[in-house]
Amino acid sequence: MPTATTAPTDLKSLTKQMRLDIIRMIEAAGNGHPGGSLSIIDILAVLYWKFLKHDPKNPDLEARDRFILSKGHACPALYAVMAYRGYFPKADLMNLRKLGSPLQGHPDRLRLPGIEFSTGSLGQGLSVGLGMACAAKLDKRDWKTVVVLGDGELQEGQCWEAFMAAPKFKLDNLIAIVDFNNGQIDGPVKEVMDINPLTDKLRAFNWEVQAIDGHDLGAIEKALAKAWAAKDGRPQVIVADTVKGKGVSFMEHNIAWHGNAPKKDDADKACTEITNGF
């Protein structure tokens, strides 16, 4: 079993609360990326409460598992998770994107302890995760490296260089999660530049592939447990079918909310919806 830090009392209600924070922090910032943040929050919640070995009081803990948010623009979700896990006070979330704030518009490892790698330029995170996984193998350490990628991000050639390389180095300690929300700035991923058939491509690249509903906490947990247990030398990828803007009806599947902040009215409306459950 993976080393869970603290067992959550109720992960579902936590994800609800963190969705509210995502909306409010982006509203306060005046800009940011709600759509892709809402599509990964369930995945991050399961990771940070049930799988990643980490210590918010000692972010450099040598034995920690490494997490990279390669789709860095979705950092409001990561910041919410980190605040709730105790990396910094929840009140700091309202400083997102403000002058001097450690909560940069895209994650910055040198400003915010607990961030493993500063991302924002899509396509680089999986390569870096691969390097971390290689280091763990070299030093015979058992910590894992987990990388969350966007689906549009997979249009970057560097991702496929990394997908090609990981099996060569037998990195069964590397877990990639694709947030397949089918939205990117210029439109639906399948129209902008289709990445399908994705699971076939990943299998052809010799990865162990699981396809799941990325908002089903139980399914996420099951898939991660399987990936965590891998010992056969195969790198692990989970293709998570997600909804951009998940939890807010007028944001769901609506590309207009990829990189737009809600004004107060919309934010209030979104929060009411989230509070009333979905």
Added chain:
Amino acid sequence: MASKATRESFGETILELAATNENLVVLDADLSKSTMTQPFMKKYPARHFEMGIAEQNMIGVAAGLALSGKIPVLTSFACFLIGRVESIRVSAAYNQTNMKLVGTHAGIGIGEDGTSQMGLEDVAAMRALPHMTILQPADHAETQQAVRWMIEHKGPVYLRLTRQKMPDVHGPDYKWQPNKIDVIYEPAKKPAKYQATIIASGGPVPHAVEAAKLLEAKGFAVRVANASTLLPFDAETVCRLAADSQRIVAVEDHNVHGGLGSAVCEAIAEAGISCPVVRVGLRSFGESATPEQLYEKYGLTAPSIAEACLKNPA
């Protein structure tokens, strides 16, 4: 006079350091025979990562290794590394990872392979990256010491190396210092004001020394300084040299825009000193020919450099 390409000196030194530094790892992109990391690959296979012809991924993987306590040294031709400058910007510079980027085959000095294999703009791009250090040693002794320093130094470093053999410009007791431009040739008679001070880097350094000797024989006092660290740039020494020179001649096997010549101009202009600067280097792409023919055609041999010392910029 011993003669060794700086890429060879690098390969030997890395191999030597690997014996005592377990954290040193090497990454290659299918060019280890040319970048001289094959001996390392053979001796330390577990610490060698052959990444195939995929430089961007190699840069990212090096970042991950560095963030996990390793000291990754990645190699390719200078031109292929600089083609991935955005990966370098984020994975090396912005993240301040302790990776060492080694770009060999600098400049037209590679000869027959031609323009697509020549690193001619790499220094310009690397100079614009915060937290980056750029080293360009000119001979064996300097390369050995620069490589040793590079591995000890914490932070991203770009090391620019030659394909062609480089004669020793330093004596056996030479002590290399980082971040310093140092005078390597003085005319026998020190003048009140030099006809010119040549500041050279990399491949053209021995030619610059020859040029100074040619001019000395004709009665002109010219000294030569070697810029082996291009970033951070030793502007203080440039200004000190400019103070008693009729002109500064900057010589590099690289495009003059953004390279050593630009750095010299910036140093002098920002200090408010009045001293003409002649920039000798490329203002175009290169082409195929022998290295010697190309150095002659593009003005990097002693007679051309000597000529540049006698006139102000057009």
